[in-house]
Amino acid sequence: MARTTGSHADITGPRVRQAALRLFAQKGYAAVSMRAIAAEVGVQAGALYNYTPDKQSLLFDLMRGHMTELLSEADFSGAGNPLDRLRRFVEFHIRFHADRPDEVFIAYMELRNLDPANFAEIEALRRRYEDGLEAILKDGARDGVFAVEDSKIMTLAIIAMLTGVNTWFRTGGRLSLDQVVGQYWDMVRRAVGAQVER
Amino acid sequence: MARTTGSHADITGPRVRQAALRLFAQKGYAAVSMRAIAAEVGVQAGALYNYTPDKQSLLFDLMRGHMTELLSEADFSGAGNPLDRLRRFVEFHIRFHADRPDEVFIAYMELRNLDPANFAEIEALRRRYEDGLEAILKDGARDGVFAVEDSKIMTLAIIAMLTGVNTWFRTGGRLSLDQVVGQYWDMVRRAVGAQVER
DNA sequence: GTCTATATAAAGATAGAC
DNA sequence: GTCTATCTTTATATAGAC
Structure with a gap:
């Protein structure tokens, strides 16, 4: 060039x-x-x-921008019943991450290459995102529609499962993103102990 | 020293x-x-x-050793009914990985630093492990005890969820490994659509 | 088998010309 | 704002003494 x-x-x-x-x-x-x-x-x-100013700032700015956008686009308003909110979360998480494979990869793989102060800032943002999902699970448990033994573990399990999509999903592959969303929603809905609608 | x-x-x-x-x-x-x-x-x-001989071989030997041990200790013999086999898999996966946090971290994070030939060999081993779980899910679907829409997706979803334990579990923390195994088994059992025993 | 010393290459970052 | 040139450090890997 x-x-x-x-x-x-x-x-x-x-x-x-x-x-x-x-x-x-x-x-x-x-x-x-x-x-x-x-x-x-x-x-x-x-x-x-x-x-x-240096290479480290380049990494940090990329990660902070990604996490900030993630938090600004997620809907943690609390509107709707827990089952609907969980469904919207699952769909949002899969689609948002599928759209940004590089950002997601960096956000998970390069944490250890952040300076301590930068690491703390990114971790705080990540924690806020987890708290958003955990609030949904707690509300569902409170209403008796989810079977939640430990909301923190269930939060982390769901996020790990959903983020795992990025390790294999490719646009134009065997499955459409709609199909992926549908199947993960089936699994998450059952994992939290919600009734399967018919 | x-x-x-x-x-x-x-x-x-x-x-x-x-x-x-x-x-x-x-x-x-x-x-x-x-x-x-x-x-x-x-x-x-x-x-x-x-x-x-060089730094690359050091990385490759560590990863191959880890994957080989993983495959040799997993029980993919097919003995027992699918629900029991799945339960044993969940417990084995969590305990094996919790015992080896460094090896697991490397196996997932350093794939891109392998030379192409080495990468292919590690990927083949990883695939064999996934196939072991997928066989359990397929047998359960065949017997009508699991609700499996796509066995490959469910395989990857379960492995991602279980391996995620390593990102937060620490011995001596809030939960014992027994408790972790129990809660993940509850979630996996429900996610695959198996009946909850009482 | 380990040491010291080194060949060779590449890294992050800066200075000063244009 | 970008270039060329360079300072300084560090990297992988090897050679030869002990």
Whole structure:
């Protein structure tokens, strides 16, 4: 990708983030050099430092942006009965994550490469998301429509199961995302002990 | 750890693998230098090459050893009814993985750092393990005791849910491993549509 | 078998010209 | 804003002494 000297701040900034996202997801943060990111963008390594103070900030900004968007799009308003809220959560989680495989991969794989302060901030966001699901389960248990022995364990089990979709799902594969959502909803609904509607 | 010059092949070999295991799990393969492994063992970097041809082989041997042990200890014999076999699988999976947090972490996080040929070999072993669980689900569906819409999806969903335990379980924490096994078995049993025994 | 020393390559980050 | 050039550090791996 040949590039000439000049000013392209508005274009280059997003391209740096995009290149870092793709390369971090593909090879891992520690295995990606600033030179590799620069090459993907089409600039020299030194130019990257106009857009990020260092490599760590690049990783942190990607993860924080992802978690912030996740929390802003999730519906934890509490509207509706617990079974409907759980169904909406399952569908949202699968679709949101299927749309952003690289961001999801980084968010789960690169936590240990965050500086301690950055790690704490990302963990707090993740915790808020878990709390959103746990509130649904607790409300369902309170209403007697879910069989919840330990809401925290059930929260983590459901999220792990749903996020696992990203390890194998590919658009255009054997199953449509609609089918995936349907089957996971069947499993989650049964796992929480909700009655199967007929 | 002060060390002097001399021959310690029988001792040093396992210590190299153990140090690599611990450091790869903690910092990630790409972020761990051969010098760091040597320092953990208490030798100089050059001495490591008496025990491994290179860093990649160190990673591959750890992962292959883990997967081979997993397959050798799992009971995929087909003895018993599908519900009992599934219960045994759930308990085995949770306990085996809880006993080996570092190996499990590496096996899931460092796949992309394997050379292509090594990756193919590990993937084949992982597939064999998945096939073992899928056979249980298929037998249960055949007997009409499980409600299985797609055995492959259900296999991956169960494994993802169970392996997720490793992200939070710590010995001496709020819950004993017995309690964890019991609660996950409740969820899995319901997720596959099996009747809850009373 | 382990050491010291080193060959060779690549990393993160910065300086100064344009 | 981007370039080229470079400082400084660190990496994998090997050679040869003991």
